Amino acid sequence: MSTHKIAIVAMQGVQLLDVIGPSDVFAEANRQSGQDYYSVEIVSTSDSPLRGSSGLVLVPDRSIDDEPSPVDTLLVAGDPLIQERPISDALLRWVKETSARASRFGSVCSGAFVLGEAGLLDGRKATTHWSQAAEFSKRFPEVKLEPNRIFTKDGNVWTSAGVTAGIDLALAIVEKDLGLEIALKVARELVVFLKRPGGQAQFSTLLAGQIAQKTPIRSAQDFITDNLAADLTVAAIARRIGMSERNFSRQFKHEVGMTPADYVESMRLEAGRRLAEDTSIPLKKIAADIGFTDDVAFRRSFVRRFGTSPAAYRRSFGS
Secondary structure, X not given: OOXXXXXXXXXXXXOHHHHHHHHHHHHHHHHHHOOOOEEEEEEEOOOOOEEOOOXXXXXXXXXXXXXXXXXXXXXXXXXXXXXXXXXXXXXXXXXXXXXXXXOEEEEEHHHHHHHHHOOOOOOOEEOOOHHHHHHHHHHOOOOEEOOOOOEEEEOOEEEEOOOOHHHHHHHHHHHHHHOHHHHHHHHHHHOOOOOOXXXXXXXXXXXXXXXXOOHHHHHHHHHHHHOOOOOOOHHHHHHHHOOOHHHHHHHHHHHHOOOHHHHHHHHHHHHHHHHHXXXXXXXXXXXHHOOOOOHHHHHHHHHXXXXXXXXXXXXXXXX
């Protein structure tokens, strides 16, 4: 089997785990497969050491000004402040030219901004760190951004969400190249899950909403959390806290950042996700316990929110 050459682009201020995480996955894949299948090198705009976002220093293997060498997979690592830093024309040209020769290319975290600036993601599905998704969509409206996904694959273009999601992306690449058995061995050795579905949400749905400061809305949130199987329609909750439906809906969205219905569904699905992961309770009973009319409605909502079914989620993450 010929060597598969991987180039990871890193810039000043790089998030080091965006580089080290995938690199360790590929190195471990070599060890588990008993062959030097992957060869990884760090490329930057110069040969100078890179000061990462954590303050640690990374020394690149070569510069974009060096003589071109074959690249099979090109990945661009992220930088927490990439929105504020200019991306050099020289780097954009190098990324365009190298990606055209590579069999696949992609990004980790905010490295997607480099690919977007180079015009390589137009018309493609992609993802990036959730906190930078709004700015990304604003800058690159032609990209089909999927902001909640762990990683995406659109043809030969692979992109991942923040930091640790680069490990998920690398494991998916290893599985495609060397098979599930090797990818599983790598995941076990690195003590990570194999494999988080690409469509799994980047962060807990509990973080999507805010905790209200004012007493009536906060009381509504507390009641929802403690009574997921109850009647949680807008009318029922508004009546319970002594507000009109219209005023309650308006005030709830203003303080929490989502509608009451979306919040209820989020809390129910978050509870269902935890129960699927931590218990062996039948999914049909979980659906009833958290307020869904039946397991079909639970499954439909779960897939829409997390990109995978409750059964598949339990197989991947069940304890």
